[in-house]
Amino acid sequence: MLVFPNAKLNLGLYITSLRPDGFRNLESVFVPLPWCDALEVLPAETNVLTLSGIPIPGDSATNLCWRAYELLRTDFQLPPVQMHLHKAVPIGAGLGGGSSDAAFALRALDEVFELHLSPERLEDYARQLGSDCAFFIRNKPIFAYEKGDVFEPIAVSLTGVACKVIYPGLHISTAEAYARVVPRAPRHDLRASLAQPLEQWRDLVSNDFEEALTPQYPILGELKQALYTAGAAYASLSGSGSAVYGLFPDRETLPKLLLPEEFQVWDGVL
């Protein structure tokens, strides 16, 4: 079975309090971004995970696809599996690429081995692999809170909106990024703000990581400004960075930006 684990964008992100388990409570809206890896999952004689594309730090045993298989194996007698992951979504980008691989691996293993797990059970497994993972089980725009793994429906839709995502080649560790933020109450009500027209989000919707990370990584602020100068209706850091995205009314308004060769760019219509 071949699947295409996609990335995500965060529309607003407020880090509201420190939790007793050391994690932070947050509020954010997640939306799928069609920048994808490719993952093949097949029953096999012996276990094997092969990799291509962007190199992933760590060995195969720590890869989130493998960890998804090991996790299901604690509850089910699974036959050996052959997986191949082609990595295209940048790592340490705040785009949730690794989390998506983990969730898509759970979904594919469920289908290949006919486990008939409900979305709720798949989300329970996904939560054990990382805070971002559960979103990718249903993979629909959603309001997320607590660790970012508890959800409520939201009506926001970016269908037809054009988007440019720029990864400036900086790998920002999620744990280090969180350590730089002092939790506080949300600046605005996120759900009410996202119900306003896109052009108003600039004044209403923010990501707490930006203020904490921009002094150390000025390129994040420069990219956001460049996107606004090029006509973005809204621009922001995604998650804990370092990817910065701009939203534009339609494909015709997507700008061509002159960027250093080592930057990776995705653009298209959502």
Ligand SMILES: C[C@](O)(CO)[C@H](O)COP(=O)(O)OP(=O)(O)OC[C@H]1O[C@@H](n2ccc(N)nc2=O)[C@H](O)[C@@H]1O
């Ligand atoms: C920044 C976001 O991408 C926003 O969607 C996510 O919160 C990150 O989720 P993730 O990469 O799946 O993160 P995890 O693998 O669960 O956690 C990595 C590290 O980030 C910190 N962390 C993560 C999530 C959270 N709600 N509070 C935290 O403090 C913890 O130090 C944790 O050790």
Ligand SMILES: Nc1ncnc2c1ncn2[C@@H]1O[C@H](COP(=O)(O)OP(=O)(O)OP(=O)(O)O)[C@@H](O)[C@H]1O
């Ligand atoms: N399949 C995988 N793809 C990417 N990273 C993986 C994978 N498996 C394990 N990892 C580990 O997870 C770490 C970061 O993963 P990920 O790509 O989700 O980070 P990110 O893009 O910053 O997303 P976010 O912080 O939003 O979850 C990497 O440093 C890597 O060591």
